[in-house]
Amino acid sequence: MKLNRTTLRTVEILKLVSKKPDGITLDEICEKLDMPKTSGYDIVTTLVQTGMIHVAREQKQRYTIGLTAYRIGINYTNNLDFISTIDPVLKAFSREVGKTVFFGTRTDDAIVYICKFEPENPIITTATVGTKNPIYCTSLGKAIMAFTEEEEVRRVLERITFKKHTGRTLGTREEFEKELERVRKKGYAFDARELEEHMECVGAPVFGQDGNVMGAISVSSLYKPTEDYDALGRQVQAKAAEISRLLGFLGKC
Numbered sequence: 001m002k003l004n005r006t007t008l009r010t011v012e013i014l015k016l017v018s019k020k021p022d023g024i025t026l027d028e029i030c031e032k033l034d035m036p037k038t039s040g041y042d043i044v045t046t047l048v049q050t051g052m053i054h055v056a057r058e059q060k061q062r063y064t065i066g067l068t069a070y071r072i073g074i075n076y077t078n079n080l081d082f083i084s085t086i087d088p089v090l091k092a093f094s095r096e097v098g099k100t101v102f103f104g105t106r107t108d109d110a111i112v113y114i115c116k117f118e119p120e121n122p123i124i125t126t127a128t129v130g131t132k133n134p135i136y137c138t139s140l141g142k143a144i145m146a147f148t149e150e151e152e153v154r155r156v157l158e159r160i161t162f163k164k165h166t167g168r169t170l171g172t173r174e175e176f177e178k179e180l181e182r183v184r185k186k187g188y189a190f191d192a193r194e195l196e197e198h199m200e201c202v203g204a205p206v207f208g209q210d211g212n213v214m215g216a217i218s219v220s221s222l223y224k225p226t227e228d229y230d231a232l233g234r235q236v237q238a239k240a241a242e243i244s245r246l247l248g249f250l251g252k253c
Contacts, residue, residue, distance in 0.1 A: 023062025139203030142189035204240035209248030
């Protein structure tokens, strides 16, 4: 895959500026990165306007890391703390139900698996940490979208192209919107062999301290006609509520 040159230069500038607590001038940036001054100026100006770097208005302008970049770093640190919080809870839950447990978040119109916890005898599943799958045919995606703000849901749905993965995959926006209504009423979501023919998954939303949905957990297993998936859904919902409370959510899940 060919990487975008301007994006690479932007990243290089951010990395360089972050190592200079006393600041660095545009001339120094361009010299160290072997970059034309016109290109460097355009990128640095954009980074200043977006708050990614800060400029000290002195005789010789010096650039330091900006508030926006600092906040991104804080969010990253918080995410690490968050993972360490949920890790033992979901490991124990995987052993309790004897199934594979995931935590995932939404990225644009897909979900990405952040954590995966397996029981002693794990099933074979194509999903692993870092895997992305469509939101409309995963229990994680449905659980997250059902509790996302309406305007954001509308924007996401305008971008989705529905593709059949199995004969059970939802095929239209209208079907998906009806499915989200069912999820809101139940509090948990199903992937009823919609992504993989042999896999049944149940998911429920996880809320952050600010009250917004920040992700979801799911339980995955080989489909069994005799399994009570609604009972499993209630278990998953209860565990998601427990995790939400651990993360500072004070509302009702």
